[in-house]
Amino acid sequence: MSLGRRLAQLAHDRDGPLPRATALDPLTELRDRTRDTLARDLGKRLGGTGHDAAQLKVVVSEELDRMIAESARLLTPAEREQLASTLIDDVLGYGPIEPLLADPTVTEVMVNGTDAIFAERRGVLELTNLRFRSDDHLRQVIMRIAAAVGRRIDESSPMVDARLVDGSRVNAVIPPLAVDGPALTIRKFSADTLAADDLVTMGSLTAPSLALLSAIVRGRLNIIVSGGTGTGKTTFLNVLSSFIPISDRIVTIEDAVELRLRQRHVIRLECKTANIEGQGAIGTRELVRNSLRMRPDRIIVGECRGPEALDMLQAMSTGHDGSLGTLHANTPEDALSRLETMVMMAGLELPTSVVREQLASAIDVVVQLERLRSGARVVSSITEVAGFDGERVKLNPLFQRRFDEVSIDDSELESTGNRPNFARKLAKHGVVLADATFESLPTTRPEAA
Numbered sequence: 244m245s246l247g248r249r250l251a252q253l254a255h256d257r258d259g260p261l262p263r264a265t266a267l268d269p270l271t272e273l274r275d276r277t278r279d280t281l282a283r284d285l286g287k288r289l290g291g292t293g294h295d296a297a298q299l300k301v302v303v304s305e306e307l308d309r310m311i312a313e314s315a316r317l318l319t320p321a322e323r324e325q326l327a328s329t330l331i332d333d334v335l336g337y338g339p340i341e342p343l344l345a346d347p348t349v350t351e352v353m354v355n356g357t358d359a360i361f362a363e364r365r366g367v368l369e370l371t372n373l374r375f376r377s378d379d380h381l382r383q384v385i386m387r388i389a390a391a392v393g394r395r396i397d398e399s400s401p402m403v404d405a406r407l408v409d410g411s412r413v414n415a416v417i418p419p420l421a422v423d424g425p426a427l428t429i430r431k432f433s434a435d436t437l438a439a440d441d442l443v444t445m446g447s448l449t450a451p452s453l454a455l456l457s458a459i460v461r462g463r464l465n466i467i468v469s470g471g472t473g474t475g476k477t478t479f480l481n482v483l484s485s486f487i488p489i490s491d492r493i494v495t496i497e498d499a500v501e502l503r504l505r506q507r508h509v510i511r512l513e514c515k516t517a518n519i520e521g522q523g524a525i526g527t528r529e530l531v532r533n534s535l536r537m538r539p540d541r542i543i544v545g546e547c548r549g550p551e552a553l554d555m556l557q558a559m560s561t562g563h564d565g566s567l568g569t570l571h572a573n574t575p576e577d578a579l580s581r582l583e584t585m586v587m588m589a590g591l592e593l594p595t596s597v598v599r600e601q602l603a604s605a606i607d608v609v610v611q612l613e614r615l616r617s618g619a620r621v622v623s624s625i626t627e628v629a630g631f632d633g634e635r636v637k638l639n640p641l642f643q644r645r646f647d648e649v650s651i652d653d654s655e656l657e658s659t660g661n662r663p664n665f666a667r668k669l670a671k672h673g674v675v676l677a678d679a680t681f682e683s684l685p686t687t688r689p690e691a692a
Contacts, residue, residue, distance in 0.1 A: 304327055337384050337387070337388065338375060338380060338381075338384045339360065339373040339374060339375060340352050340354065340360060340373065340384075340427075340429075342373075343360075343362050343371070343373070344411075344429065344431065346362075348364050348365070349362045349363065349364055349431060350363050350364070350365075350366075350430070350431055350433070351363040351428070351429065351430050351431060351473075352427075352428070352429040352431070353368075353427075353428050353429075354375075354381065354425075354426060354427040354428070355423075355426055356378075356381075356423055356424045356425075356426070357374055357375040357376070357377060357378060357380070357381055357424065358374040358375075360373045360374065360375075363618075365618055366473075366614065366617070366618020366619060366620060367617075367618040378424045378425060381424070381425045381427070382417060382425050384427070385403075385415045385417065385425055385427055388405075388407070388413055388415065388427075389403045389405065389415065391407070391408070392405040392406065392407060392408075392413075394516075395519065396415060396417060397417075398417075398418070398419065400519070401416060401417045401418065401419060401420045401421070402414075402415070402416050402417075402420055403415050404499070404516075405499070406499040406500060406501075406513075407429075407432070409432050410432030410500065410501065411429055411430060411431045411432040412429070412430040412432075412499055412501070413427070413428070413429050413430075414427075414428045415427045415428070432501070433478075436481060436503055437478055437481070437482060438482070438485070439453055439457070439482050439485060439486075442479075442482060442622075445619070446619065446621065447475075447619070447620060447621045447622055448621075448622050448656060449642075449655065449656050449657075451642075451658060451680050451681075452622065452625060452642045452656050452658075454677070454680055455625065455641065455642070455676070455680050456483065456486070456610070456625070457486045458669060458674045458676055459607070459608055459665075459669070460483055460484075460486035460487060460565065460567075461486055461487075461488070461672065461674050462565075462665075462668060462669035462671075462672045462674035463564040463565035463668075463672050464564070464565065464607035464608055464665055464668060464669070465559045465564065465565065465566050465567070465605060465606050465607045465608070466483065466566075466567045466568075466606075466607065466608045466609075466610060467567075467568055467569070467570065467578055467582070467606055467608070467609045467610070468480055468483070468567065468568070468569040468570075468610050468612065469569070469570055469571075469572040469573075469574075469575065469577070469578035469609055469610065469611050469612065470569075470571070470572070470611060470612030470613065470614075471571060471572075471573060471612075471613070471614065472571065473614055473620075474612040474613060474614045474620055475612055475614075475620035476546075476569040476612060477501045477502065477545065477569070478620075479610070479612060479622075480502060480543065480545070480567060480569055481502055481503055481504070483567060483610075484502065484504050484505075484506075484543065484567070485504075485505055487504075487506060487541055487565070489506050489507065489508070490508070491506070491508065491540035491541050491565075492508045492510075492537075492538060492539055492540045492541070493506060493508060493509045493510070493539065493540065493541045493542075493543060494509075494510045494512065494534040494537055494539040494541070494542050494543070495509065495510070495511050495512065495543045495545065496512045496514075496527055496530045496531055496534060496542070496543070496544050496545060497511070497512070497513055497514070497544075497545030497546070498513070498514045498527065498545060498546060499513065499514075500513050501545065502543065502545060504543075510537060510539075512530045512533070512534065514526055514527055514530065526549070526551070527544065527546075527547075527548070527549065527551040528549065528550055528551035528554055531544065531551050531554040531555055531558065532554055534558075535554075535558055535563075539563060540563075540565070541563070541565045541566055541567070542555070542558055542563050542566040542567075543566065543567045543568065544566075544567070544568035544569070545568075545569065546568075546569050546570060546571075547568050547569065547570045547582070547585060548570065548571070548585070549585055549588055550585060550586075550588040550589035550590070551585075552582050552585035552586050552588075552589075553585075553586045553589040553591070554589075555568055556582070556586065556601050556602065556605040556606075557601075557605075559605035559606065560601065560604055560605045570582065570585075572611075574611060575609040575611050575624060575626040575638055575640075576638065578609050578611070579599075579602055579606075579609070579628070579636050579638075582602055582606075583595070583598050583599065583602060586598050586601075586602075596633070596634075599631055599635065599636050600631045602628070602631075602636055603628055603629075603630050603631035603636045603637070604631075606628045607627065607628055607665055607668070608625065608626065608627055608628065608665075609624075609625075609626045609628065609638075610622060610624075610625055610626075611623045611624040611625075611626065613644070615654075621644060621654070621656070622642075622644070622656055623643070623644045623656075624640055624642060624643045624644065624656075625640075625641045625642040625656075626638050626639065626640050626641065627639040627640075627641055627661075627663045627664065627665060629664055630664070639661055639663065639664065640659050640661060641658065641659060641661055641663055641681065642656050642657065642658055642659065643656070643657065643659055644656045644657070645657055658680070658681050659681075660681060661681065662681055663676075663681075
C-alpha cells in the first residue's frame with residue numbers, strides 16, 4: 244500500500260470526539276491534528292509512490308518540523324520525539340501497541356477493543372492505558388498485519404491466524420464474528436531461548452527431575468507434554484529437544500512454526516491454510532503421514548488437536564522412538580483421555596480397549612505443566628505410562644509438585660520414590676539412571692527457624 248493511501252486511511256478513520264489524553268499520550272490532540280494535516284498534504288504529494296520505513300521517517304520528520312514551526316505550541320525535544328514516533332507507528336507500524344511489541348519484557352499483547360489493551364509481563368496480565376482512536380483505527384492495524392503475511396481479513400473472511408516474520412503468532416477477529424468490535428491477540432516470539440539449566444534456576448524443575456528428562460530423551464522414549472493455555476508447552480518442548488543427539492534426523496510439524504531446535508539435521512513442516520476459495524488446506528495429519536516417508540529418527544508434533552493423534556501414535560509404535568508432542572490437558576489422566584478422543588475422531592470406529600492399549604504401548608511419559616497464580620510456569624508432574632490392565636491405562640507418577648498449604652506458589656517438584664519400568668528401554672540405548680534420582684524427600688517440611 245502506498246504512503247498516500249495509508250495517510251488517506253488515517254484521515255478517514257477519525258469518527259468522533261478526541262479521546263481523553265492518557266499519562267503515556269499527553270499530546271493526543273496535537274497528534275491527531277498533525278496526522279490529519281499530514282494525511283491531507285503528504286497524501287496529495289506522495290500518493291502514487293512507494294516509500295520504505297527509512298524514507299517515511301524522513302518525510303514525516305520534515306513535515307512535522309514544518310508544522311511545529313507554524314504551531315503556536317512549543318514542544319520540548321522529548322515531546323517532539325514522542326510525537327514523531329507516534330505518527331510513524333500509526334502510518335507504518337501497529338499504532339498504539341507498537342511500544343508493547345518493541346518491549347522485550349512483554350510476551351503477549353491482547354486487544355479486546357479500542358480501549359482495553361492488555362500486556363503480559365512475566366506471566367502476569369496488566370491493563371495498559373493505551374488505546375486505539377476507533378474501531379476503524381484498530382481494523383486498519385489488523386488489516387496491515389494480515390497483509391504483511393499474505394492473508395486477508397474482511398467481512399467475508401472475518402478471522403485470521405498467522406505467523407509474523409519474526410515468528411510471533413497473531414490471531415485477529417472482526418465483526419460480524421466479534422460482536423463488540425475487532426479483537427487482536429499477538430503472542431510474541433522470544434529472541435532468547437531458555438536453556439535447561441534456566442528452568443532449574445527459575446524453579447520450574449529440580450536438578451534430579453531434569454536429569455530424568457534428559458535420560459528419557461536420550462533413551463528415545465516417547466513423550467507427551469501436557470498443559471493448559473499459556474503454560475509454556477512450546478518453550479518446554481524446545482528444552483527437551485536440546486537433549487536430542489545432533490546425529491538424529493528430526494522432522495517438526497507445527498500449525499505455525501514456533502520451535503527453534505539447535506540441531507542442524509532438522510526439517511520443519513508447517514500447516515497450510517485454505518486459500519480464498521476454501522481450497523488447498525494441508526493439516527497436521529497430512530504432514531504427519533508425509534513425515535513418515537522422510538526417514539525421520541524423531542518426529543516432533545507441535546500440538547496434537549485432532550485425528551492426527553492416531554497417525555502420531557502409530558508412528559511412535561512403529562520404529563519412530565523418541566518422538567515428542569504437546570496437547571492441551573489439565574492432568575496426565577486428562578491428556579490420555581483427550582488422546583483417546585482424538586484417535587476416535589479419525590473415524591475408524593476402533594474399540595476403546597484397542598485404543599487404550601495402543602496409547603499404553605506408544606507413550607512412555609507424560610510431562611504435565613502448570614501456570615501458578617504468580618504467573619510462573621512450572622512442571623507439576625512427570626508420569627510414566629506403565630501399561631494397560633485390560634480396562635484402563637496405568638500411570639506411575641515419578642515426580643510430583645507438592646504445593647504449600649499456605650501459598651500455592653511455594654512448591655517443589657519432588658520424587659515420589661516410585662521406580663520406573665522403562666529402565667530396560669533406556670539401557671538398550673546406553674542410558675543408565677542413577678538410583679539417587681528417585682530418592683523421595685521427607686514427607687514433611689522442616690519448620691522455619
